[in-house]
Amino acid sequence: LLKLCYENEEGPSLISAEHYVKKGEEPTILLIDDDLSFLMYVKEYLEQIGWYVVAIADPMKAIVSFYDVRPDCVVIDIHMNKKTGFEILTFLKEKLKQQFVPMVMVSVDCEKETRMKSYEMGADDFIPKPFDMDEFIVRIRRQLERKKLIDELLLLDELTHVYNRKYLKQIYEQLKNEWLRSGETFCLAVLDLDYFKQINDRYGHLMGDVVLKQFAHFLKTSTRASDVVVRFGGEEFIIVFPKTELDVAFSILERLKATFSKQTFQSEDETFSCTFSCGIVEVTKPTEPLEHWLSLADSALYDAKNSGRNCIKL
Ligand code: GH3
Ligand code: MG
Numbered sequence: 316l317l318k319l320c321y322e323n324e325e326g327p328s329l330i331s332a333e334h335y336v337k338k339g340e341e342p343t344i345l346l347i348d349d350d351l352s353f354l355m356y357v358k359e360y361l362e363q364i365g366w367y368v369v370a371i372a373d374p375m376k377a378i379v380s381f382y383d384v385r386p387d388c389v390v391i392d393i394h395m396n397k398k399t400g401f402e403i404l405t406f407l408k409e410k411l412k413q414q415f416v417p418m419v420m421v422s423v424d425c426e427k428e429t430r431m432k433s434y435e436m437g438a439d440d441f442i443p444k445p446f447d448m449d450e451f452i453v454r455i456r457r458q459l460e461r462k463k464l465i466d467e468l469l470l471l472d473e474l475t476h477v478y479n480r481k482y483l484k485q486i487y488e489q490l491k492n493e494w495l496r497s498g499e500t501f502c503l504a505v506l507d508l509d510y511f512k513q514i515n516d517r518y519g520h521l522m523g524d525v526v527l528k529q530f531a532h533f534l535k536t537s538t539r540a541s542d543v544v545v546r547f548g549g550e551e552f553i554i555v556f557p558k559t560e561l562d563v564a565f566s567i568l569e570r571l572k573a574t575f576s577k578q579t580f581q582s583e584d585e586t587f588s589c590t591f592s593c594g595i596v597e598v599t600k601p602t603e604p605l606e607h608w609l610s611l612a613d614s615a616l617y618d619a620k621n622s623g624r625n626c627i628k629l
């Protein structure tokens with residue numbers, strides 16, 4: 316399942332997450348610890364109970380692979396060579412936009428100060444090493460249950476992990492109330508992938524799902540923290556840009572369009588790319604229902620599709 320890699324400097328230091336294969340819907344645990352034997356031991360144990368484990372010995376690599384792995388829980392050792400577990404914790408917490416992923420710190424150092432610091436920095440649990448495996452599993456399982464519950468409460472789309480349309484209604488209400496107070500308008504963009512049906516037909520539905528996930532991930536990571544990305548349905552997404560004027564939203568989308576069209580996807584024997592079309596509206600009067608603005612944005616999108624796709628219309 317995992318490829319063992321050997322990095323130059325200090326001998327074997329990395330168990331790579333590249334080329335990992337996930338079987339199905341089993342929970343994914345990202346394990347970060349520079350103690351290789353500990354890593355292998357825990358990994359094997361957790362795999363026996365049916366969890367999918369990505370074990371990473373190089374903390375720098377852990378940060379990079381976080382998005383590919385999409386863990387349901389992260390276990391981080393505090394004392395490591397290149398970076399401390401606290402640094403990784405901080406980094407991942409910042410990266411997590413519109414998402415909850417439980418972070419569990421582990422350490423042989425179980426001084427009160429270390430435990431306190433873990434919790435203060437936002438860790439969801441602290442487990443002293445060496446630990447009893449049964450207890451470790453129960454505590455991680457508890458975190459997985461919390462994640463499941465919170466994901467439901469957070470109104471996330473299951474496939475792409477961006478918000479679903481239920482949340483769009485909530486954020487609209489919120490922005491309406493802000494507008495009533497401050498008069499601040501916002502923009503709403505509808506994005507629809509071009510010829511997406513052909514991608515499914517040519518490369519299969521699973522590949523179609525990969526494109527959807529990557530598109531959602533791209534939108535989320537290339538917009539501001541205050542922007543809200545929603546999967547409205549199928550291959551249609553909505554971005555809400557609070558406190559943003561139409562021309563600004565337009566140029567952001569132009570940039571997204573240019574960048575995304577350059578991304579490539581790899582099917583079994585072909586490399587392909589994908590584009591999207593987009594319609595934007597400025598919500599100048601949020602007391603009108605959301606549907607009103609959505610239908611205006613939809614007309615603009617229709618216009619974009621008719622103008623040859625891969626373009627943005629107001
Ligand atoms: P256009 O450029 O006009 O938007 O063409 P299109 O092919 O993208 O649009 P169309 O509405 O004809 O097709 C959308 C396709 O998206 C059809 C549907 O099977 C597919 N789709 C919807 N939801 C999902 C999903 O969750 N996963 C996958 N793989 N495909 C999906
Ligand atoms: Mg260590």
Ligand code: MG
Nearest residue numbers: 507508509511
């Ligand atoms: Mg489409």
Ligand code: MG
Nearest residue numbers: 507549550551
């Ligand atoms: Mg569509």
